[in-house]
Amino acid sequence: xxxxxKFEEQPSLPAAKLGLLLPGLGHLFTGSPLVGFWLLSQAFxxxxxxxxxxxxxxxxxxxxxxNLSAHGAISLGYWGAxxxxxxxxxxxxxxxxxxxxxxFNSNRAIFLRQFGRNxxxxxxxxxxxxxxxxxxxxxxxxxxxxxxxxxxxxxxRPGWHEVQGQLHWFVMGTDxxxxxxxxxxxxxxxxxxxxxxxxxxxxxxxxxxxxxxxxFYGGWLDRILMWFVDLLLxxxxxxxxxxxxxxxxxxxxxxxxxxxxxxxxxxxxGVSRIVRSxxxxxxxxxxxxxxxxxGLSNGRIVFxxxxxxxxAPVIVYCSLAIGGIILAxxxxxxxxxxxxxxxxxxxxxxxxxxxxxxxxxxxxxPGLFIISAVMSFNLLGDGLRDALxxxxxxx
Amino acid sequence: MxxxxxxxxxLYALRKALMVIPLLIGxxxxxxxxxxxxPGSAVDQFINEDTTPEVRDxxxxxxxxxxxxxxxxxxxMKNVMMLDFGASMSQxxxxxxxxxxxxxxxxxxxxxxxxxxxxxxxxxxxxxxVRQGKPIDTGISxxxxxxxxxxxxxxxxxxxxxxGRYLQLLPISGMHDAVSYEYMTNSEAFFDRxxxxxxxxxxxxxxxxxxxxxxMRSSLLEVIRQDYIRTARAKGLPERVVIVRHAxxxxxxxxVTLFGLSLPMVFSGSVLVEYTFAxxxxxxxxxxxxxxxxxxxxxxxxxxxxxxxxxxSLATDLVYALIDPRIRFDK
Numbered sequence: 001x002x003x004x005x006k007f008e009e010q011p012s013l014p015a016a017k018l019g020l021l022l023p024g025l026g027h028l029f030t031g032s033p034l035v036g037f038w039l040l041s042q043a044f045x046x047x048x049x050x051x052x053x054x055x056x057x058x059x060x061x062x063x064x065x066x067n068l069s070a071h072g073a074i075s076l077g078y079w080g081a082x083x084x085x086x087x088x089x090x091x092x093x094x095x096x097x098x099x100x101x102x103x104f105n106s107n108r109a110i111f112l113r114q115f116g117r118n119x120x121x122x123x124x125x126x127x128x129x130x131x132x133x134x135x136x137x138x139x140x141x142x143x144x145x146x147x148x149x150x151x152x153x154x155x156x157r158p159g160w161h162e163v164q165g166q167l168h169w170f171v172m173g174t175d176x177x178x179x180x181x182x183x184x185x186x187x188x189x190x191x192x193x194x195x196x197x198x199x200x201x202x203x204x205x206x207x208x209x210x211x212x213x214x215x216f217y218g219g220w221l222d223r224i225l226m227w228f229v230d231l232l233l234x235x236x237x238x239x240x241x242x243x244x245x246x247x248x249x250x251x252x253x254x255x256x257x258x259x260x261x262x263x264x265x266x267x268x269x270g271v272s273r274i275v276r277s278x279x280x281x282x283x284x285x286x287x288x289x290x291x292x293x294x295g296l297s298n299g300r301i302v303f304x305x306x307x308x309x310x311x312a313p314v315i316v317y318c319s320l321a322i323g324g325i326i327l328a329x330x331x332x333x334x335x336x337x338x339x340x341x342x343x344x345x346x347x348x349x350x351x352x353x354x355x356x357x358x359x360x361x362x363x364x365x366p367g368l369f370i371i372s373a374v375m376s377f378n379l380l381g382d383g384l385r386d387a388l389x390x391x392x393x394x395x
Numbered sequence: 396m397x398x399x400x401x402x403x404x405x406l407y408a409l410r411k412a413l414m415v416i417p418l419l420i421g422x423x424x425x426x427x428x429x430x431x432x433x434p435g436s437a438v439d440q441f442i443n444e445d446t447t448p449e450v451r452d453x454x455x456x457x458x459x460x461x462x463x464x465x466x467x468x469x470x471x472m473k474n475v476m477m478l479d480f481g482a483s484m485s486q487x488x489x490x491x492x493x494x495x496x497x498x499x500x501x502x503x504x505x506x507x508x509x510x511x512x513x514x515x516x517x518x519x520x521x522x523x524x525v526r527q528g529k530p531i532d533t534g535i536s537x538x539x540x541x542x543x544x545x546x547x548x549x550x551x552x553x554x555x556x557x558x559g560r561y562l563q564l565l566p567i568s569g570m571h572d573a574v575s576y577e578y579m580t581n582s583e584a585f586f587d588r589x590x591x592x593x594x595x596x597x598x599x600x601x602x603x604x605x606x607x608x609x610x611m612r613s614s615l616l617e618v619i620r621q622d623y624i625r626t627a628r629a630k631g632l633p634e635r636v637v638i639v640r641h642a643x644x645x646x647x648x649x650x651v652t653l654f655g656l657s658l659p660m661v662f663s664g665s666v667l668v669e670y671t672f673a674x675x676x677x678x679x680x681x682x683x684x685x686x687x688x689x690x691x692x693x694x695x696x697x698x699x700x701x702x703x704x705x706x707x708s709l710a711t712d713l714v715y716a717l718i719d720p721r722i723r724f725d726k
Contacts, residue, residue, distance in 0.1 A: 231421050234704050235697070238663035239681060243426060243693065246685030247433045327546050331667050334548050335682060350549055354671070357556050367549035374544035 019090030026093045034119065038126035043086055045133050045141075049079060053140025060139050075139045082133060114387040121383015124319075127376025135190040142183040143168065147342050150178035155359040173361040175352055185366050188344035193373065195260050195345070196326045200318050202264025203325075207271025208314060212302050214272065215279030226276070229269045238331060241266050245337050255340050259332065263325050270321065271314055278310035312388045320381035323374035330370055346370045404716055408709060415705045422701045423475060423694055424468075430690055431464050471694070480695040485687035490695045493680060498699060500570065501669070501676035505661045508596045509654075512604035517650065519604070520611025524646070525638060527616060536612075539605035547664050551598035551671040558594060565594055568673040595672045599664045603657065610653055615646040648719055655711030658704050 019026020023043050028036030053060055053075075060072040103109060115121050134141070153161060158173040172181035214225040232240070241262065250258045282288060283306065291301050326346075332338035333347025334354075341348060346366040353362030455461045462470075474481060480490035519539070523532045542550075559567035566572075572579075572587050579587060618624065619642055627637045666678035673679075677696060684692040 228421075231418060231425075234418065234659065234701065234708070235422065236659040236662040236666075236700060236704070238666055239678075239697075239700060242666065242682065242685055243697070244429060247426075247429045247688070247693075249433065323544060327544075330546050331548060334546075334667065335670060337682075337685070347546075350546070350552070354548075354552055357552070357560050360556050363549070363552050363556075367546065367553070370546050370549065371541065371544050375540055378540060378544055 016090075016093040019093050020087070023086035023090040026090050030093065032116075034122040034126070035116070038122065038129070039086055039089060041126060041130050042082060042133060045130065045137060046079065046083055046086065049075075049137040049140035052143065053079075053137075069139070072139045075137050078133075078136045079140065111387055115383060118383045118386050120379045121387060124376050124379030124381070124383050127372060128380055131189065131193060131373055131376065134186065135193055138186045138190060142180075142186045144180035144183045146179060146184045146187040146344055148179065150174070153178040155356060155362065157359070158361055172365040173359070175349075175362045176356055176359070181349075181362060181365060184344040184349055185346070185369055188346050188349050188366065189369060189373075191256065191339060191343060191345045192326055192329060192347070192370075195256065195263065195329050195339075196322045196373075196377075198260045199263035199267060199325050199329075200322050202261065203267035203321065204271055204314060204318050205268075206264065207268035208275050208307060208310075210268065211272035211275025212279050212307055212310070215276035216283060216298070216302055216306065222276075225272070229272055232266070233269050237266060238328060241328060241332065242335065242337060245332055255338075256343070259329060259338060263328060267321060267325060271317055274313050274317055275307075275310050278313065279306050282306055282309055313385075316381050316385045316388060319377055319384055323377040323381075326370065326373055326377070346373075401716075404713060407716075408713060411709045411712065412706075415702065418705060419698060419701055420472070422697050423472070426694055426697050427468055427471065430688075430693070475694065475698060480698070481691040483692045484689040485683065486689070486692065490691050493692065494677075494695055494699055497675055497677050497680045500674065501662075501665055501678060502703075504592065504595055504599070504669070504674060504676060505658075505665055507592060508600040508603075509657060509661060511596065512600040512607060513650075513654070516604040516607025517611050517647070519608035521615060521643060521646075523608065523612040524615030524619065524642075532612075535608065539608050542601045543605040543609070545602060546667075547598050547602060548667040548671050550601060551594070551668055554594045554598055555671075566591055568671075570674055595668050595674055598671070599661065599668045603660065603664070607650070607653065611646065611650060614649050615642060618642050618646045621645075648715070651711055651715045651718065655708040658707040662700060662704070 013030045015029040016026040018029060019039075022040070024036045024039030024041075026036070027033070027039060057076075061069060061076065062072075063069050099109070150163065153163060153174050155176045156170060156174050156178075158170055160167050161170055161174075162168075170180060170182065172185060174180055175184065210225055210229075214222040244262050244266070245259060248258065248262075288301060288305060291305050296305075329338060329345065330347030330350065333345050334351045336351060338347055339345045346369055349366035350363050350370075353359065353366075356362055452461075460467075471481075478491075480494075482488070483490045483493055486493045519535050523535050526532050554565075555567050558565045570588070570591050571584070572591075576584060576587060624637060624642055627641045628634075632641075662678070665676060666682060668674070669676045669678035670682055677699065681693070681696045683689070684696055
């Protein structure tokens, strides 16, 4: 029986009480400025959506026919959960938890400490969660319907404009058809980010299975699979993507589904290479020999012992790959082969404005959102890699 | 000279060159299968509700769409292997002529881009590696991350906006002056072409140069940790000599591999950039081929892409073996 030693996560400082006023302030002034900014950015979203959404909460929650709208309900529920979470984090800063030695030395605690020290990782996760909250809270924040045309207000610059006798502030101006660019960027972000997330999960699933099979069974199966991987990798990825999307035609919501699937099916090769090399080195290790000696089936060895141990680099790769997938989807939509209009994604929004360089705000803002999303995912991936790298462990 | 001629290299090159053939067959089969399983027929684009069934049948015979798929596949394979790509459905001319017109433009754009981004990326990466953790390292890291995350087509539009529309320094699109190019002297024509190359080259290259810098930085940091660098420092060599003669030269080796991997990426990038700048290259050709479901043209485009990429990677392998004598292929 080991003696239970109490470890504090961090000392309790009086300035932490500021967090109850506004989550994030407490962290900001007690030595965790990055975490502070992270919480502050979330708190900022919380307040923006309250100011913009609560006065017209009825139209957010109910459609014009009086039905409850799922998007509105989800975003209101998320608003409440986010508020609870933020104040819980602020309260925990005031009264830190005591940890036992085992808890302090657990993999999870080590990972969290490593990640907490990692500047790029923290900025990345702050950016990613900011965009995630922004997309979920979109129905509360977005001032207009993204697809309502108003041809009398086509391509007006950002600022105050009169719509039907009322003054409205157009944060990002309007596009050539008079649709509010800010609302379109917010709603477009939902599609772009969800496409990235689902496509990367598809790619990871395929890549992990194929890599594990190739690495575990070896021989001719390995050679054929890796030849196929090399074949796909040697083609310019965007060109292949274009060809598939262009050849297999679809329209409307089916098109989004198709693009997600195709992005997933053309993005798994990197994952499968990583998993294969991991499995090749893992399967010679003692714990796999032990599993064999215990008479476990191949399937159980692969899924319960090999894959879980090979996952860390896959997670890093995936968070780096989401950025690439977001860029690929934007490129497809820019060429007019992606998501079909009027559905907005960041790529189609840039495409919409490319003929209207006299109204540059149509192009500039969606582009900035693409950059910030891709940058956040890249920073997060770099941070995860540093935190998961065993060479840095135990410091 | 004897160092340049090595039997194992020759054999390796030969084997690798022969491996291109199954690769080509694989790629073309993939495209063919995709076209076959997709709904609709290539002939649909030529007909409308006024087309009589006879005309439709004649078109089907003309494009051999009346034959079963496997016969068309074998016929096409035979023709492609003899470099006969047939007639383009959308361009009203042989596919070969279209490729001959568009391929040099893409090669020009991508080779100039590659030749500019590598020196820039290498210098930036070296600066970062030598000054690790200093403000200059962080600054270059952040700005290269920014450009690395930027969609090339968005950068292209921003360049058009700033340099084409506001400053009016550079032409917005095209490859040379549409009106007066025919009447220019040689040097005028050269500078005209150069002017039209700048923006597409920058739009295509910036993200890539950022990638090169990132890779060079980590490669240099890896080398600097090695024992032979410590030895070089220990024997009292000046820091400049240690970095230039010992560290950079070894850090450059993995960059050769990166160069081979760059080719497919540059071709991918060329599609979006050529489309934005109305640059008459392979990228635009392939977008048109996809839009008009032009099977022969599409297959020829993929044939060319695969060929260029494979020989690019073969060339990098050989260069790598030549500059690094530790690499042997005969084991």
